[in-house]
Amino acid sequence: MPPTITAFDRSPDGGKGLARDTRVRWALEEVGRPYEVRLVSFQAMKEPAHLALHPFGQIPTYEEGDLALFETGSIVLHIAERHAGLLPDDANARARAISWMFAAVNTVEPPILELVTARILESDKPWTKERLPLVMDRVRDRLKQLAACLGDADWLDGAFSAGDLMMVSVLLRLRASGVLDEYPSLAAYVARGEARPAYKRAFEAQRAVNTR
Numbered sequence: 001m002p003p004t005i006t007a008f009d010r011s012p013d014g015g016k017g018l019a020r021d022t023r024v025r026w027a028l029e030e031v032g033r034p035y036e037v038r039l040v041s042f043q044a045m046k047e048p049a050h051l052a053l054h055p056f057g058q059i060p061t062y063e064e065g066d067l068a069l070f071e072t073g074s075i076v077l078h079i080a081e082r083h084a085g086l087l088p089d090d091a092n093a094r095a096r097a098i099s100w101m102f103a104a105v106n107t108v109e110p111p112i113l114e115l116v117t118a119r120i121l122e123s124d125k126p127w128t129k130e131r132l133p134l135v136m137d138r139v140r141d142r143l144k145q146l147a148a149c150l151g152d153a154d155w156l157d158g159a160f161s162a163g164d165l166m167m168v169s170v171l172l173r174l175r176a177s178g179v180l181d182e183y184p185s186l187a188a189y190v191a192r193g194e195a196r197p198a199y200k201r202a203f204e205a206q207r208a209v210n211t212r
């Protein structure tokens, strides 16, 4: 039986691929694992059936046999640990790739989410004009450090890994702000991720749902 993931029945981004089911779809596509998708409305996400899968009433979730998971990072790690293609065989390299997964969601994504919140959800607040430059600077600090780590390599640590999948996904949320283009090596890194056939299949699958 293929695993089943959940996704928005209509993503607020209209199919730009920014909702987190894209990360899970991408991981499944990278390892060649077929999957099914159950679409859920915002209302259904807060109802008992979905809350039994996801304590915070969100997407994505992942069901496979009697296993039910929530949290994109843990789902991607689960997929990467059980299938070849997203984590290196060497134990140390594997541990480093997992560190990059955590760095993506725990160190790089938080200031990016602050920026998204400031630009979109709080754009009408009187203090946003004053706050936005501070938030932008925090994002730039992280991007500068990340660009230094990447150097002129294609991926963060050797071959493409689940760490890159998560990092590229996190950086994609910056595109609309324009700040990613201030770091050409990171913009090129994101473009390399998007050019992967598995990413393209994942993107098209979510786009088909959100533009139907």
Ligand code: GTB
Pocket: 011, 012, 013, 014, 018, 019, 020, 021, 042, 045, 057, 058, 059, 060, 070, 071, 072, 073
């Ligand atoms: N930490 C959790 C994880 O990584 O899985 C966070 C999950 C999460 O934020 N889920 C969001 C959700 O279900 C969808 S992805 N939100 C509904 C709710 O909380 O009620 C976040 C997201 C939403 C929309 C866009 N967009 O429109 O651009 C982008 C990203």
